[in-house]
Amino acid sequence: MNKITAAITAVGAYVPDYVLSNQVLETMVDTNDEWITSRTGIKERRILKDKDKGTSFLAIKAAQDLLQKSGTKPEDIDMVLLATATPDMPVAATAVYVATQIGAVNAFAYDLQAACSSFLYGMSTAAAYIQSGRYKKVLLVGADKMSSIIDYTDRATCIIFGDGAGAVLFEPNEEGYGLQDEYLRSDGIGREYLKIDAGGSILPASEETVANKQHYVFQDGKTVFKYAVSNMADVSEKIMSRNNLSHDDVDWLIAHQANKRIIDATASRMNLDDSKVLVNIEKYGNTTSATLPLLLSDYEHQFKKGDNLVFASFGGGFTWGSIYLKWAYDKK
């Protein structure tokens, strides 16, 4: 029997309707379209306005989009993994609710949290379950309602993040398509630079933590930027060299959409032509766990069977890494 690899066989996505543009942000904080565009590449982001809806709403929509487009029966799914930094609630995994709501009645489910690298790490986890031969259909969803943890009076963070979700299905492949190699890293020195201080076991919620705005994202942008640029480029270069991939062999760079300048720096280190560098940050901003699957969904029609995709991400923690995957299908 041939070796089993884990291939992506379907993609789905969802973003909320409400568009928060740079122009509207200009009316909320001391910022301007020129600064945001030149420093980040972002023009607008989507926000889930409904007060009673959480990340599960986004995840369910993306999963349903995948099921509908691929004709997959939800009862055939073995496992639902939800990559997210903004679960519906601190306890009771959001993935479990998502699985039940989409009708994945034969699946088990759990959440995976590694900040902006949640989806990349989730790809590794999903692929490992498939490669082991234990499961046949693993649904990986990346979803975040970032607007639930952003202070819209803080110009250092509110211009960056947006809400969204994407989903992929991993299945066994015996022709060699799918995940080929991964290089994943983490370093705990990073937790001082990108974090939410309160609401966890060190600093539980209190009147004081709310008054001090400690339930919102804090980011030391300059420091995170510095680490992101060097680490994302390092791992992408590493995955290329150890798989003997030249810049001609790489068809697409699927990089976490945190800042256009970080994506450009990574692409430049890989010596990649701009046409191979997928970007949608201008439309969605940084959607944390959803950036990679949203890219897959937006560009799926351009991928050809056998294309070499290099994924790269960097996030809070710090967490980062790169994955090399061979695309498994031509879109009909």
Ligand code: UT7
């Ligand atoms: O996804 C997880 C990982 N996260 C990242 O990878 C994010 C990494 N960091 C970044 O993308 C960038 O650091 C930011 C986009 C967050 C900030 O860009 P920057 O070029 O690093 O700006 P800065 O923080 O160094 O600020 C430069 C100037 C400052 O003014 P002065 O001190 O030079 O007078 C800021 O006060 O820009 C000012 N500034 C702003 N001005 C207008 C900061 N934020 C804003 C703003 N609008 N929103």
